[in-house]
Amino acid sequence: MDSDIFTLRKPEATDGFALHKLVERCSPLDPNSVYCNLLHCSHFAETGIAAVNADGEVVGFISGYRPPERQDTLFVWQVAVDARCRGQKLGQRMLLALTERLAPVGVQYIETTITPGNVASETLFARVFAALSAPVERSVLFSREEHFDGQHDDEMLYRAGPFKLAKPNS
Numbered sequence: 001m002d003s004d005i006f007t008l009r010k011p012e013a014t015d016g017f018a019l020h021k022l023v024e025r026c027s028p029l030d031p032n033s034v035y036c037n038l039l040h041c042s043h044f045a046e047t048g049i050a051a052v053n054a055d056g057e058v059v060g061f062i063s064g065y066r067p068p069e070r071q072d073t074l075f076v077w078q079v080a081v082d083a084r085c086r087g088q089k090l091g092q093r094m095l096l097a098l099t100e101r102l103a104p105v106g107v108q109y110i111e112t113t114i115t116p117g118n119v120a121s122e123t124l125f126a127r128v129f130a131a132l133s134a135p136v137e138r139s140v141l142f143s144r145e146e147h148f149d150g151q152h153d154d155e156m157l158y159r160a161g162p163f164k165l166a167k168p169n170s
């Protein structure tokens with residue numbers, strides 16, 4: 001699929017159901033309720049981004065928010081790219097575009113959690129942090145034993161910044 005045909009734009013409430021279906025087919029992401037995805041596309045639209053193909057289908061999405069006590073930070077909740085559209089730096093382009101949109105309102109840091117072993121996610125964020133010349137700190141945010149009752153792998157927190165704006169490398 002030609003990457004030029006993707007439109008990157010702010011989410012709209014009517015994207016919520018499509019986001020729900022996209023996340024559902026993007027293992028290993030945890031699916032959320034449709035209602036939660038509707039909130040991502042409405043209350044949290046300022047800190048999200050959708051990638052839409054030529055047919056108007058939502059094929060990529062980043063959901064996020066600014067933690068109330070840290071307005072200089074974008075916390076990236078989920079990144080999803082439809083399997084048909086992977087490997088075209090769409091994930092990278094969405095995150096850089098979102099960062100560019102939020103820098104003027106004071107966002108200088110990106111945080112996310114990654115489950116150890118999710119190589120695609122680790123590589124995606126490593127490339128974006130490098131493109132932004134952002135130093136990175138790593139710590140355990142939610143631990144398997146303390147927070148997940150042994151039912152889920154640790155969630156590692158990556159905090160990167162302050163960043164410098166850069167253009168996508170493709």
Ligand SMILES: CC(C)(COP(=O)(O)OP(=O)(O)OC[C@H]1O[C@@H](n2cnc3c(N)ncnc32)[C@H](O)[C@@H]1OP(=O)(O)O)[C@@H](O)C(=O)NCCC(=O)NCCS
Binds near residue numbers: 028077088119120127
């Ligand atoms: C992770 C995901 C969003 C990446 O989307 P994408 O558009 O294919 O990613 P990009 O093309 O921007 O790739 C960014 C970098 O990661 C690398 N990468 C992507 N998928 C990879 C994989 N499966 N294994 C190793 N490296 C991978 C790319 O090669 C690229 O590095 P490069 O610039 O050195 O070539 C997508 O695979 C996905 O939706 N996965 C399922 C859900 C998920 O795990 N989300 C992330 C957790 S929130």
